[in-house]
Amino acid sequence: MSTQMSLFEEVEVDLEKPEPRTTVRLGNRAVEIPLHKRRREAVQKLMAILDQLEGKDIHISTYGGSGNHFWLNNLKLGRLRVEKIPGDGKTPSVIVLWGSREASVRIFTNQLVNVREQEYQGFTLWLIDFWNGFGAHPIDPYRPVGYVSLHIARFKDRIL
Numbered sequence: 001m002s003t004q005m006s007l008f009e010e011v012e013v014d015l016e017k018p019e020p021r022t023t024v025r026l027g028n029r030a031v032e033i034p035l036h037k038r039r040r041e042a043v044q045k046l047m048a049i050l051d052q053l054e055g056k057d058i059h060i061s062t063y064g065g066s067g068n069h070f071w072l073n074n075l076k077l078g079r080l081r082v083e084k085i086p087g088d089g090k091t092p093s094v095i096v097l098w099g100s101r102e103a104s105v106r107i108f109t110n111q112l113v114n115v116r117e118q119e120y121q122g123f124t125l126w127l128i129d130f131w132n133g134f135g136a137h138p139i140d141p142y143r144p145v146g147y148v149s150l151h152i153a154r155f156k157d158r159i160l
Helices: 035-053
Strands: 002-005 011-014 022-026 029-033 056-061 069-078 083-087 093-097 103-110 112-119 123-132 146-155
Touching: 029 123, 035 083, 035 093, 035 112, 035 146, 069 103
Parallel strands: none
Antiparallel strands: 002 011, 022 029, 056 069, 056 146, 083 093, 093 103, 112 123, 123 146
16 A cells, blocks of 8 residues: 655555454453463464474373362373464464374463473473463453463483
């Protein structure tokens, strides 16, 4: 699209819509947070990690706090395969981690906010953080409220 920026010349302008911000409420206060940008950056970090873990054995754990009715601890996915189910443009909406014997874990990326890495002596732990607003005002009422983290552990090979 061309537009007139001055009296004497026209300039080509690329008009791109700004990303929508998510309104988050806490009591009577509201703030708009760029969750789409955070999600895109977190998915990029997660995909880089999953690319280097593909074909290896990993262990999945999660603890959802008082809002969940289950707790997973060191569930093994052997010979990891990663499948991306496309979503809105560039970022996948679902990432499926496949293990041996058709074991799988589905990660829905719509509330993904961060990916953190922690190094320990015998293993590396990646924390995949999801956030669905505050207890009284969730962003999506059909998902668990608050902050939940999925843990992916890769144990280091020991040489005896």
